[in-house]
Amino acid sequence: GAVVSQHPSWVICKSGTSVKIECRSLDFQATTMFWYRQFPKQSLMLMATSNEGSKATYEQGVEKDKFLINHASLTLSTLTVTSAHPEDSSFYICSAQKQGGEGYTFGSGTRLTVV
């Protein structure tokens, strides 16, 4: 199967600090990964498309300087929330597609709480 691991599962940080979230494809290579954000009782909103070896593509309204994405290898993409504020508190989810496969596998998500 295709497994995507996301770490950490939850994190609490102080306002003004930065937090890094990792998304790993454990048993396949993923040239493209996607980062989503989910607010309570709302749907997933795509934040950006992470491309291995190149810059991420951000959706309209997403601050690229605040949400730094790095996809340095075929199995790892990271999302760094810089200078986090309480309004950044949310559930962040990544997904990836196994090359040649159909459908996308989602990570288990990261609950970020900024205090």
Add this chain to the structure above:
Amino acid sequence: AQSVSQHNHHVILSEAASLELGCNYSYGGTVNLFWYVQYPGQHLQLLLKYFSGDPLVKGIKGFEAEFIKSKFSFNLRKPSVQWSDTAEYFCAVIFNTNAGKSTFGDGTTLTVKP
């Protein structure tokens, strides 16, 4: 603009009742269609998907969905729900099959009473 809409925000059923959750999209081109389920405290899981071929798609846990191109719909069905089907259900569409990014509907909360 491309969009995905799920008309039912919260559905409450008794066990053994039949289920149909609506999903419509606005786009005239080729799409890939998905239904995901999110059980309480768990991550998203793929229920079923449609890429091409038979428009009636069967997924896991007894779910099925039918793609009706003329209606731009991809409704999810299950003939007899169980208490364990209580979850959030999301319809997702890939509008640009080359880009691969999914657009999600707002989700439908299904509560099944025992």
